[in-house]
Amino acid sequence: MTETASTPIAGGKIESHRHSPKRLMLVGGGILVLLALIAIAAPLIAPHDPEAVEVHRVLGAPSLQHPFGSDVLGRDVLSRVIYALRASLMVSVSAVLASLILAVPLGLAAGYFGRWVDSTISRTLDLILVFPAMLLAVTFIAILGPGSVIAAIAIAVIYLPILARVMRTSTLIVSRNDYIAGSRARGASHLRVLATHVAPNAFGPVIVQASVLSAFALQLEAGLSFLGLGTQPPTPSLGGMLADGREVLIQAPWVEIFPGLAIVVAVLGFTFLGEGLRRAFDPRGVAE
Template sequence: MSAAVEIRARRGRRNPALIVGLALLGLLGGIAVFAPYLAPFDPESYDIQQIMGAPSWTHPFGSDVLGRDVMSRIFHGLRVSLLVSLSAVAASLLVAVPLGLLAGYFGSWVDSAISRFLDMILVLPAMLLAITFIAILGPGSAVAALAIAVIYLPILARVMRTSTLVVTRNDYVLGARARGASHLRVIVGHVAPNALGPVIVQASVLSAFAMQLEAGLSFLGLGTQPPTPSLGGMLSDGRDVLTVAPWVEIFPGLAIMAAVLAFTFIGAGLREAFDPAGVSE
């Protein structure tokens, strides 16, 4: 197993997509973390002299309909969008991985019970499920993250279940069982470490979709609420002035696109690194 991990790590280090994705995500994450220090202006400060001002040296991304600096709002909006999307996928993983492990390892009625529960979530359209959560709990970034986590729970759990079914057929798992190892020891020591690869890949891909879904909810006014800046909210603010002040719409859209590309490149790179066909190279 150590040799396989070493091979995957070596393949990851020389994978251009993974390197580009991590570098881009690191740049965006750095901007998000240090937004209060990097933003040239307060994202909520108004300047009537700069209403829909074009990009300039003072305001590189221009200003919006209220005279607020677009660059500063993007920097702070990235914090919210990345936090919501990453926390949603992480929360979904925390529940999906144990459910998938239990369903794939024990099978029988355990698999049936978990699978039926996941099917009930999976049949509901993603946006409808998110809107239902928000209608019950109210709008906000925390509720949006919870809704996205529930949406992706059956997807990640199914991937984990399938990966677990494959791993449990390997000789080292059968050998551990034959030596009298407990179920917990087999799952934690042998099954989980070798079944996590496809789930990690899927989670990185879903992070890109989570970014878009969070932006969509904020665009509709159901996600992050004003005055907190969000990329989706900025797109909503700029749609009415697209023809006269396109920068209000273009730059937040480019920020979302950059984040989605970063997650997509990471997913593509991880998929190649975890490809079992190349472990034996």
């Protein structure tokens, strides 16, 4: 009787764990899709011009007309958050995508061919890992100048060795499988083996890592904009809004709170998606 009662509980527990990656991916993906739609439709849904200065609304409290209040220049905070979200997402996502495009072939070549190819690629990328992320980004921008494009390039360079390492490790594991040796024995070229067998089976962990890094890229972009090195005015950015609101945090906390909440929500979206993907690709399942 005890076994009969415990079996459904155990089964229900396993079933719950089995579906938890899907729930995380749905939540994370839903948040990101919603934020992406808001960013894309910014000109349509923003209630005011994000750069319109209203002197009589300086540090105005949230109201029906201005739900997020207004900043030190009387600009509508809600409209600025919507446009800033677009700028921040564009920089962070494009940076990770650019890094991914470069990292995948480099990691494939290093893991598949090994020897001098692996040593050359790995040692070169290791040079980037010597520097802390923020220090490398600031140095990069100090040389090329500030701006959203330069910030995206700097972030892409920072995350290139991380993604390439993950792709290399995954390629090494896949390359040891018997079907890879069998494909080579049948006379398949290296390019065909890489394209049809190795890359599709080694790509999963890199996608997971890219999802997680997108959250860090968003924070890094906000940090650079906070320092005045990322997205430049008059284009709103979440980090720039935080920098503008720090002097009036006590007097008008809404100027600082809402951009910060936008960053938190976006980071949570990327984190949930990455964690869901990680659990889905985990061959051992989710263990407590």
